[in-house]
Amino acid sequence: MKVVYLSLTGQTRKFVQKLDMDLLEITPTNPYLSIHEPFIVVVPTYEIEATEIINDFIETGENQNYFKGVAGGGNLNFGNLFVFTAKDLAKEYNVPLLHTFEFQGNDEDVQKLKKAVKDLG
Numbered sequence: 001m002k003v004v005y006l007s008l009t010g011q012t013r014k015f016v017q018k019l020d021m022d023l024l025e026i027t028p029t030n031p032y033l034s035i036h037e038p039f040i041v042v043v044p045t046y047e048i049e050a051t052e053i054i055n056d057f058i059e060t061g062e063n064q065n066y067f068k069g070v071a072g073g074g075n076l077n078f079g080n081l082f083v084f085t086a087k088d089l090a091k092e093y094n095v096p097l098l099h100t101f102e103f104q105g106n107d108e109d110v111q112k113l114k115k116a117v118k119d120l121g
């Protein structure tokens with residue numbers, strides 16, 4: 001399972017690097033990449049203008065067929081808006097919300113997401 005992620009200030013990058021999985025970072029210069037293997041998305045939370053390149057990636061080629069689930073990083077101080085980017089992606093593309101965490105996550109977050117990925121089969 002590949003991990004496709006977005007990171008504006010580096011927190012999500014630090015989190016995914018702890019997963020020991022195959023990583024692909026999406027940046028404004030490369031959103032239109034086609035992949036042909038199952039992947040999950042890990043995203044931080046920002047207004048849509050800052051995160052929509054991940055939608056561009058998902059909608060490129062046949063990528064959506066390989067999209068298996070999403071995890072989200074955020075900041076609990078945002079209250080009801082905590083991790084809304086990941087929640088919105090789960091709804092929009094009808095994939096499970098696998099895990100949510102704050103900033104770069106902790107060891108428990110790493111284990112929980114790895115288990116959720118394993119449970120996907």
Ligand SMILES: Cc1cc2nc3c(=O)[nH]c(=O)nc-3n(C[C@H](O)[C@H](O)[C@H](O)COP(=O)(O)O)c2cc1C
Pocket residue numbers: 006007008009010011012013044045046047073074075076078081082083084102103104
């Ligand atoms: C301008 C701005 C807006 C943010 N809005 C939210 C938000 O609505 N909900 C949330 O959970 N976190 C929000 N965050 C927190 C970030 O999603 C969080 O710090 C995340 O770990 C950043 O990941 P990154 O360093 O990989 O970009 C916001 C952060 C900034 C700077």
